[in-house]
Amino acid sequence: MPITPDLIARTGLRLLNEVGLDGLTMRMLAKELDVQAPTLYWHVKNKHELLDLMAGLIVAEASDGVEAPGRNETWQQWIAGLARRMRDAMLRYRDGARVAAGSYSTGPSIGRTFELVLRTLTDAGFSTTEAARAFPAVLHYVVGFTIEQQARTGENYEGPNPYAQKMTIDETRYPLTASVTKELYALDSDDNFEYGLHIVLAGIEAVRQKAVP
């Protein structure tokens, strides 16, 4: 099989699950492809570009095969589905959110999906401007949530993950925090993601200028 930037990025993504982002090296990637490390630099400018390619693959995985909303599907349901796809794609790889966040990514399926988002929202009565400003808010929430989830879940600490330490809270100084500790530490459940997503979607609805009857 010939070595291509795409194959390199795909292999990098696979290795991510074994060694994490900080453990991923060009040499290891080369060995996985039965090639010497400098060979990679003929296909890829540098590691940063490789990470951008990996980010692009993650986003592409999320947006691949996305279809316009069904007849009985509200825009909220459809956008929520897209947000979940995005989160799932990032969760599929260790440190996936850190890789995907703020990396330059382009590609046919991404452009197509974005166009679909705009069309769905304008069909629902939003102006294109509203749509173009509201959708990134969803993405930013998704990325922020997932980065934190993976930081908490991940194995990036050699010793015990400090997140996992049972934080003892001074009940007299911080009574509310103490009373709510349970909710805070069941936080990696999908429920909290859905809760926040629901907030953002409800916010988009609430903020909309009701120009359409």
Added chain:
Amino acid sequence: MPITPDLIARTGLRLLNEVGLDGLTMRMLAKELDVQAPTLYWHVKNKHELLDLMAGLIVAEASDGVEAPGRNETWQQWIAGLARRMRDAMLRYRDGARVAAGSYSTGPSIGRTFELVLRTLTDAGFSTTEAARAFPAVLHYVVGFTIEQQARTGENYEGPNPYAQKMTIDETRYPLTASVTKELYALDSDDNFEYGLHIVLAGIEAVRQKAVP
């Protein structure tokens, strides 16, 4: 001046603005403190812990001096102010959002601020559970937004930042995307942050169980 973990982290934060996260090395940090590199390891376990300390400082800067809402201040205004403080604190340092995101950070001012958040929201009629789940959604949005802004703004690409490339959009295949390109590329303005923040806050209001009259 004696070397302490706090001083090391503070110096690291200062250097961040000169060299960025990828350029920050222990040796350079040591030189800045007029010390040899291994000395740092007496005060700090490893670089990861140092980054956590730096993240803690950023969050502390954001939450330091936060006061309970004023008499004529709605909870929306107050939370929005907190969100802006958080964003400003991250923007103060190059790659600040990447450093702060998903790092373990604790500290007295942070705990105090979180308690204040819960109190403000419960005073506004939210249950503690609602408050404890809604506030992280705000933070996740802020972090996601700021990471992307800094990735776009930052100088982490040696050549021209690919984000800055004037993306030429196929007007016939992606008419809506093309028509909205302007809004997309004025994106680093504070306006878009405020727009998304407004969405999230409106969403919290909309989602609330109106148990209080």
Added chain:
DNA sequence: GTTGACAATCTAGCACCGTTAGAGCTAAAT
């Protein structure tokens, strides 16, 4: 005053990193 203990820093160096220079191989084009 000497001794010891301990905190803090030092020198030296290991294993590994991203990356470059430049030589070598292979297969198609002339």
Added chain:
DNA sequence: ATTTAGCTCTAACGGTGCTAGATTGTCAAC
């Protein structure tokens, strides 16, 4: 047959996080 282009190789450079172990400074106990 020779050139060209595409791709991979070996060798190495400067730099990285980090550890081991010797060395210093300080200050209390004897």
